Amino acid sequence: MDRGLSASQARDHIEMVDRILAESQPRLCSGGEFFVVWGFISAYVTVLSELVVRAALPKPVLWTIPVVLVAGAVFSIVRGAQTRRRIARTSLVQREFFNVLWLTLGLALVVDVAAFRIFPGLASAAIWSVAEAIVLLFIGMHGNRRAQLAGALVVVSLVAANFLSANLSAYVLAAGMLAGYAGFGLSELAARD
Amino acid sequence: MDELLLSKVRLGVVAALLNYDWVAFSALARCVDATAGNLGAHLLKLVDAGYVDEEKSFANRRPLTRYRLTQRGRGAFAAHVSQLQALLKAAR
Numbered sequence: 001m002d003r004g005l006s007a008s009q010a011r012d013h014i015e016m017v018d019r020i021l022a023e024s025q026p027r028l029c030s031g032g033e034f035f036v037v038w039g040f041i042s043a044y045v046t047v048l049s050e051l052v053v054r055a056a057l058p059k060p061v062l063w064t065i066p067v068v069l070v071a072g073a074v075f076s077i078v079r080g081a082q083t084r085r086r087i088a089r090t091s092l093v094q095r096e097f098f099n100v101l102w103l104t105l106g107l108a109l110v111v112d113v114a115a116f117r118i119f120p121g122l123a124s125a126a127i128w129s130v131a132e133a134i135v136l137l138f139i140g141m142h143g144n145r146r147a148q149l150a151g152a153l154v155v156v157s158l159v160a161a162n163f164l165s166a167n168l169s170a171y172v173l174a175a176g177m178l179a180g181y182a183g184f185g186l187s188e189l190a191a192r193d
Numbered sequence: 194m195d196e197l198l199l200s201k202v203r204l205g206v207v208a209a210l211l212n213y214d215w216v217a218f219s220a221l222a223r224c225v226d227a228t229a230g231n232l233g234a235h236l237l238k239l240v241d242a243g244y245v246d247e248e249k250s251f252a253n254r255r256p257l258t259r260y261r262l263t264q265r266g267r268g269a270f271a272a273h274v275s276q277l278q279a280l281l282k283a284a285r
Contacts, residue, residue: 004199007284010277013204017274020208020224095214 031083032188034076038105039182041072042132043174045112046125050170053121069109100138104131122161125173129158132181146191150184195273197242202227202235207244207270210262215248218258236260244269 005013045065051057080098108131112124119127136151157176161169198204205225210216216224222232239245244266248259262270 004194004196005277005280007281010280010284013201014274014277014281016201016205017208020205021211024209024212024224 031079032185033079034101035185035188036182037072037075037185039132039177039180039185041068042125042128042181043177044068046128046170046174046177049121049125050174069113073109097139097142101135104134107131122169122173125170126158126161129154129161129173129176132177133158136180136184146184146187150180150187153183154180194276195269197238197244198269198273200235202231203239204270204273206232206235206239206260207262207266210245210260211267211270213261215259215261218260221260239266242266 045068048057048061048065052059052062108127111119111127116124133151133154136147136154140148140151154176157172157180161172161176164172198207202225205227206221209221209224218229218232218236221236222229225232227235236245236247240247240260242265243263246261246263248261250257250259
């Protein structure tokens with residue numbers, strides 16, 4: 001079994017493996033720009049829909065929503081591909097995070113676009129908030145305190161929107177998206193620079 | 194023991210890939226402290242054995258070669274390290 005290695009060599013090899021594993025503990029890099037873009041887009045869609053419902057804006061402005069969503073999706077795909085090519089190391093945790101990010105926000109997007117009769121108005125905005133909270137709290141689970149705080153902020157906005165006056169609900173949800181999701185993205189970008 | 198992982202550089206490469214999806218050649222060279230030529234030769238053996246996948250592409254018009262541990266490599270590493278630990282235990 002010990003062909004080719006003495007006990008001292010085996011110890012040397014084990015120590016090297018331990019050192020490399022300790023040095024290569026992966027840090028979850030979340031890509032702040034995605035959070036900024038989608039935080040603003042989700043808040044924009046929420047506030048715009050509310051203003052149209054309250055007749056403060058004409059209905060045709062709703063056509064800006066698919067344009068903004070497509071622009072966000074194109075940005076995410078292009079930027080994601082660029083990032084993937086550029087980074088020297090992609091950890092398994094990182095890959096898992098991107099899977100959670102795409103699945104959660106992708107499903108929220110599908111529900112909002114294709115199931116708007118089941119989830120009309122505020123329900124649709126609330127689904128965005130839930131998806132954003134899941135992503136932020138997933139990052140928070142890997143030790144990112146800012147993500148924990150931001151995730152909690154989005155959840156608080158969700159609960160507050162439920163109990164506050166119906167006139168304020170959409171704005172409270174949008175504030176949670178901006179402060180929690182986009183705010184977390186900005187803090188990540190600031191930390192990276 | 195796994196003959197291929199008796200080399201300290203190859204064992205180090207597999208350990209460096211363990212927690213990652215794809216790792217660039219330059220990052221691996223820094224991690225195991227090997228010269229480019231030496232590391233390239235060791236990586237070739239790991240790729241030939243099916244322990245590691247290789248991907249060649251371009252980033253900002255510069256060639257980029259990245260490596261990823263396969264399931265076979267992961268299994269071989271786990272078995273090899275447990276045999277190293279057994280050897281150490283027996284020597285005590």
